[in-house]
Amino acid sequence: MTIKDTIKQKINQVLKKKYKLENIEFQVAYSPQSELGDYSCNVAMALAKKFKKNPLEIGQDIALELADKNFTKVEAAKPGFINFYLSEKTLKKTLGEILEKKDKYGEIKAEKKLKIQIEFISANPTGPLTLANGRGGFAGDVLANVLSLAGHKVAREYLVNNWGNQVKILGHSILKDKKAEYSGEYINQLAKQIKGDDAFGVGLKGAEIILEKYIKPAVQRMGIKFDHWFYEKELHEKGKIDKMLEELEKKNLVYKKDGATWLKTADMRKTDDKDRVLIKSNGDKTYFLADIAYHWDKFHQRKFDRVINLWGADHHGYVPRMKSAVELIGYQGQLEIFLMQIMRLIENGQEVRMSKRKGRYVTMDELINEVGLDVTRFFFLMHASNKAMDFDLTLAKEKSQKNPVYYVQYAHARICSIIEKSRGKLGIPTEASGQELKPTEKELIKEMIKWPELIQEVAENYEVHKLPFYAIALADKFHNFYEQCRVIKNNQVVKDRLNLVKAVKQVLENVLRTLGVSAPEKM
RNA sequence: GCCCUUGUAGUUCAACGGAUAGAACGAGGCUCUCCUAAGGCUUAAAUAGAGGUUCAAUUCCUCUCAAGGGCACCA
Numbered sequence: 001m002t003i004k005d006t007i008k009q010k011i012n013q014v015l016k017k018k019y020k021l022e023n024i025e026f027q028v029a030y031s032p033q034s035e036l037g038d039y040s041c042n043v044a045m046a047l048a049k050k051f052k053k054n055p056l057e058i059g060q061d062i063a064l065e066l067a068d069k070n071f072t073k074v075e076a077a078k079p080g081f082i083n084f085y086l087s088e089k090t091l092k093k094t095l096g097e098i099l100e101k102k103d104k105y106g107e108i109k110a111e112k113k114l115k116i117q118i119e120f121i122s123a124n125p126t127g128p129l130t131l132a133n134g135r136g137g138f139a140g141d142v143l144a145n146v147l148s149l150a151g152h153k154v155a156r157e158y159l160v161n162n163w164g165n166q167v168k169i170l171g172h173s174i175l176k177d178k179k180a181e182y183s184g185e186y187i188n189q190l191a192k193q194i195k196g197d198d199a200f201g202v203g204l205k206g207a208e209i210i211l212e213k214y215i216k217p218a219v220q221r222m223g224i225k226f227d228h229w230f231y232e233k234e235l236h237e238k239g240k241i242d243k244m245l246e247e248l249e250k251k252n253l254v255y256k257k258d259g260a261t262w263l264k265t266a267d268m269r270k271t272d273d274k275d276r277v278l279i280k281s282n283g284d285k286t287y288f289l290a291d292i293a294y295h296w297d298k299f300h301q302r303k304f305d306r307v308i309n310l311w312g313a314d315h316h317g318y319v320p321r322m323k324s325a326v327e328l329i330g331y332q333g334q335l336e337i338f339l340m341q342i343m344r345l346i347e348n349g350q351e352v353r354m355s356k357r358k359g360r361y362v363t364m365d366e367l368i369n370e371v372g373l374d375v376t377r378f379f380f381l382m383h384a385s386n387k388a389m390d391f392d393l394t395l396a397k398e399k400s401q402k403n404p405v406y407y408v409q410y411a412h413a414r415i416c417s418i419i420e421k422s423r424g425k426l427g428i429p430t431e432a433s434g435q436e437l438k439p440t441e442k443e444l445i446k447e448m449i450k451w452p453e454l455i456q457e458v459a460e461n462y463e464v465h466k467l468p469f470y471a472i473a474l475a476d477k478f479h480n481f482y483e484q485c486r487v488i489k490n491n492q493v494v495k496d497r498l499n500l501v502k503a504v505k506q507v508l509e510n511v512l513r514t515l516g517v518s519a520p521e522k523m
Numbered sequence: 524g525c526c527c528u529u530g531u532a533g534u535u536c537a538a539c540g541g542a543u544a545g546a547a548c549g550a551g552g553c554u555c556u557c558c559u560a561a562g563g564c565u566u567a568a569a570u571a572g573a574g575g576u577u578c579a580a581u582u583c584c585u586c587u588c589a590a591g592g593g594c595a596c597c598a
Contacts, residue, residue, distance in 0.1 A: 027539060042541060048578065055578070078542065079578075124598080165598055260596050280596040287598045316527060317593040341528070342591065382536070382547095387529060388591060389536085399535095401561080404547060410561050418558050461539075469537060472546075483563045490557095501558095523561065 002108070002453045003039065003070060004028050007084060011043055014065045019047075030450070034439075037073070037083030038446055044080040055080025088437055091445040098448060098503040106451050106510045108459075110151030117298060118144050120310040121219070122159040125207040126170045126182055128214040130361040131391060132354055134222075135340040136310040137364075138380045138516070141224045142464045143308070145514045150459035155227040155304075158219070159294065162207040163232045164287055170210075171203030184359040186214065204233070218364045223373055223516045235293050241285055244293035245278065253328050254278060263288075268324035276321050292325045299331045306334055308462075310385075313339045338462060340385045346392040362393055371400035374517045378405035381515060382468045404472050408508065409520050411475035414482060415505040416521040422493045440481040441500060447477045448507045455514075471511045478504050 001009075007028045015021040026043035044059030051058060059076030066074040066082070073085040098105045120140025123133050144154045161167075172179035174190045179199070190209060196202045211229075219226065235241055245261075248254050253264050259281030265272040278289040298307050311319075319337050326335040345352045345362060354361040368376050370393070379396070382404070383389045437445075454470055457463075487497040512519045 027541085029539070029541080032542060036542070040542085042579095045541075045578070081542070161598070163598095258596080262596090277596045282596080284596085286596070290598095313528070313592060315593090318598095319527095339528080344591080384537080387536085392535095395535090399548070402548060406561055407547085410559080414559055414562085421558055457539080463539095465537085469546080476546090479562055482558080486558065488558045523559075 002456065003086070003090075003449060004453050004456075006068070006070065007039055007041060010066055010068060011041060011062070014062055015043070018062070018065060021047075031083055034443075036077060036081070037075075038086045039084040041082045041084075042080070044076065044082060048080060086446065086449075088442070091437065091442060091449075094449050095445060095500060095503050098506055099499065102506055103510060103513070105506060106455050106514070107149050108151055108452050108456055114152045114305040115155075115303065116147055116152050116306045116308065117155045117157055117302070117304045118147075118308045118310070119157045119159055121224075122161070123215070124161050124166050125211045125215060126166050127184065127210065127356045127361075128186060129218040129222075129364040130354060130356070131345065131364065131367060132312070132343055132361070134364060134367070134376070134380045135343060135383070135385060135389070136312065137219070137222055137224060138377050139340065139385055139464050140310045141222075142381060142467065142515060143310075143458075143462055145516070146455055146458045146464065146467075149455045149514065152459075156225065157228045157230055158226045159230050159232065160207075160211060161232045162204065162211070163236055163290070167203035167207055168200045169203070170206050171199035171201065174202050174206050175199060181357045182359075183357075186210065221368055221373065222364060223377065230294070230297075232290060232294070235290055235297070240297065241290055241293045244296055245289065247296070248278070248292070248329075251328070263292075263325065263328070265321050265324040265328070268327050272320040272324040276325075288321065288325070291322065292329065295322070295326050295331075295335065296329055299326070299329070299334065304334075306336065308336045308338065310338050310340055313341045315339070338385065341388045344388060344390050346390050346395075351390075367393070367396070370397050371403075374405050374409070375400045375403045377516050378403060378468055382465055384463065384465045404468070405517060406523070407479075408471045408475040408512065409518070410523055411478040412505060412508045412512070412519045413521060413523040415478070415501050415508070418487050418501055419498070419505070422488055422498055425488065425491060425493045427495045427498075428489075428492045438485055440477070440484040441497075444477045444481045444500065444504060447474050448503060451507055451511065467511065467515055471508070471515065474504070474508060474511065478508075 011026065011028075012022075012024075015024055024043065024046060026041060026046050028039055028041045031037045031040045044055045044062060047053075047058050048055035056076055056079070059080045059082050063074045063076045063082050066084075068074070070087060070090045071084050072087045074082065076082050101107075118140050120136045121129070121133050123129055129137075140156065144156050147154045169179065169181050173182040173187050174194055175197075176191060177199075190206045193209065194202050194205050196205075245254070248263065253267075254261055255264070256262070260277050261279035262275045263278050265276045266274050276288055277286055278292075279285055295307070298304050316339050319339070322337065323335055326332075345354050352360065371379075450470070454466060458466055481500075485497060487494055487501055509519045
């Protein structure tokens, strides 16, 4: 159990015993400054109104009951916060825990182990992966890592839309006829390889080649491994779409109007506001129907407890109907859709609209070639997904040398160097001054205590961008320590510090692994 | 027109409704006889505007202004 959980549990016990209260909402957070302790809780402020009492007094009353071996001091402060001061013993205990758990430090037990699927990227197989696919790609990959650390069984999936209109258009583009829309070098290449006169057939072949020759290698270079590539084509060819329609009819969820077949999505008034077409009046099936069949497959056939889809923000109008459909087929609350905001490409200070159709885009490959995978991943991951981000390739190239990822990796390299130099040297237990940890040492350990707590938090709110910020904070604490405390002194190794530094190396590695970024031994 | 996102230092981004709004880059000033100066220390610099809710608002609500996206029997 993390320190945070321990505090929460203890406070709930006190509330129950002392005040006969349950289910009170309160938060346990990190104190903003070290003078105010390490953890702080606002429960007294939450109770102030209820009791019509000064929150500080309530805080003092509660603090009295909270004495715990993990803390040297628990006390109420100013407006009514209860502050917890970690004891040195707890810090040292954590250090031992890290060295013992090694790469497992950060793993937590889920209250209930879930089978979770994360579907992301899923870019149409009509061209190479571009920068636009970077956000969802890296965020999805890291979210999957986090959810596994949090104790769930996670599968990564890429939906290949190798069917429908865009495949036909791809075919026309390869044939270079009047209906062509896509252009670019890859289309020219495909035109040389594929012959035929049926646009859809040509498109299918083109999509297959694009997937194998451009998309899959790019995904691999991005450092992502999908557990499953799902082909939309198979839904159609295996008759799963027709079966889905039968199923919906059996459940009495469809009706005919104006020659088309509709799904009663508006019945789910909370999620969608009107009914949606499944079969057009010309007899064509809509993509929506295929998508329902796809989700039926996820939930009904493959039995996922939770499905998370990362979509581009331009699909947000589609979210309500998809959620309604999933509810209608009986999986309420099990589909989560996260929108990745648009990424704008800037060139010479001007926004350039990326367009696959106009052949105007920067591919993932180009970017990784220019600045490297570590910089690319870190850059994308640092941005919260609900905000639009600007990307200037020229600036990115210039600035890649200054990417904060190096700050983090440099900490790791410095540690490796210390460990290397300490080999074979005489060990001395601690500094002559005694057992007391220096402030920078304490700060460093406290930062490491946060790692499992962060995993827990991100597994709940999916805010993956907090991980790179944590990595920077940990590196920062290390660099501070490095300036203040020497591990090797007069050609002798301070043993406790060597252990501390080894623990930091371990946590840095765990963090970087979760981010999919390398931990170099030399820089 | 309706709906959804988003407005934080010069720039790119942080900040579960909490205590003095943090970083990085950029600008200025220090700092290597000692484990990697890709480091450390330091100065200047920000919540778009107006109301409201709250003990407490960058965060929630309303309006204004600004940016982006969506409103199909397209996928």
